[in-house]
Amino acid sequence: MNNQFDWRLIPSFLAALDQGSLLGASRMLKATQPTVGRHIAELESQLGVVLFERTGRGLLPTPMALQLAGAARAMEGSANQFARYALGVEEAIAGTVRISASTPVACYLLPPILAQMRQALPDVQVELVSSNQVSNLLRREADIALRMVQPDQASLVVKRIAKIPLGPYAHRDYLRRRGTPKKPEDLVHHELIGHDRDDAVIKGFAAFGVKMTKESFAFRCDDMIAYWQAVRAGLGIGFVADYVAAADKDVVAVLPMLKIPPMPIWLTVHREIRTSVRIRAVYDFLAQAVGKAV
Numbered sequence: 001m002n003n004q005f006d007w008r009l010i011p012s013f014l015a016a017l018d019q020g021s022l023l024g025a026s027r028m029l030k031a032t033q034p035t036v037g038r039h040i041a042e043l044e045s046q047l048g049v050v051l052f053e054r055t056g057r058g059l060l061p062t063p064m065a066l067q068l069a070g071a072a073r074a075m076e077g078s079a080n081q082f083a084r085y086a087l088g089v090e091e092a093i094a095g096t097v098r099i100s101a102s103t104p105v106a107c108y109l110l111p112p113i114l115a116q117m118r119q120a121l122p123d124v125q126v127e128l129v130s131s132n133q134v135s136n137l138l139r140r141e142a143d144i145a146l147r148m149v150q151p152d153q154a155s156l157v158v159k160r161i162a163k164i165p166l167g168p169y170a171h172r173d174y175l176r177r178r179g180t181p182k183k184p185e186d187l188v189h190h191e192l193i194g195h196d197r198d199d200a201v202i203k204g205f206a207a208f209g210v211k212m213t214k215e216s217f218a219f220r221c222d223d224m225i226a227y228w229q230a231v232r233a234g235l236g237i238g239f240v241a242d243y244v245a246a247a248d249k250d251v252v253a254v255l256p257m258l259k260i261p262p263m264p265i266w267l268t269v270h271r272e273i274r275t276s277v278r279i280r281a282v283y284d285f286l287a288q289a290v291g292k293a294v
Contacts, residue, residue: 161287168187
């Protein structure tokens with residue numbers, strides 16, 4: 001390791017870690033791709049380690065990169081704090097932060113997390129927008145958004161913070177009445193809860209070689225709160241996130257061998273306001289707490 005370690009290379013390292021590519025990192029830093037690539041190469045040389053594997057899809061962080069990430073973020077935070085003190089404009093972590101999240105996340109996942117955050121950041125007030133619209137960050141209707149779909153606008157900073165497991169669930173009363181499916185093919189003989197206009201569940205069945213149509217579902221609804229209440233009421237077998245199903249002990253998982261790809265959850269903030277101490281504190285808290293909660 002070179003004793004003349006240049007800490008100025010850390011922003012490029014963190015940007016590449018968060019964005020997963022030189023292109024994303026260069027956009028985040030408003031620098032050129034060659035510059036970011038050169039910074040990472042210099043950092044690897046100075047540290048004597050490989051930080052990223054270069055793949056066709058971007059940059060894959062090595063275990064060493066993930067191990068160094070915490071210390072690097074601490075350095076970044078200290079540098080920012082130093083600059084604020086030097087300028088005499090240290091901003092208190094206080095005020096309002098407006099968070100947008102999909103309805104299930106807003107109703108079931110976030111409330112206990114926000115209760116924890118209230119203890120950690122007592123002077124921060126939260127405005128929670130329950131919305132499935134991806135565009136409200138661009139219209140500045142929210143400071144931070146949690147989304148199941150990755151936004152691709154260059155003006156947004158996006159970070160995947162967790163993968164949400166989901167699977168088929170049913171109320172005990174339904175299973176007592178109709179029996180428990182033993183294999184995925186058995187689902188076609190059950191009362192199923194699906195979506196109205198969203199065909200994600202139908203595509204999911206197709207991926208497992210089971211052909212379904214809209215009419216295969218006894219109850220259909222795109223509102224996930226109403227969908228979940230239908231599962232709780234014993235209308236049939238539905239597909240819900242594990243964190244939602246955990247809210248009712250009488251709703252149980254069926255077909256544990258059915259491996260459904262988890263849903264990614266993305267934490268998003270507008271680039272221009274990411275430097276706010278208040279918003280960054282909430283952003284960092286959510287990045288850690290959501291991953292632990294799911």
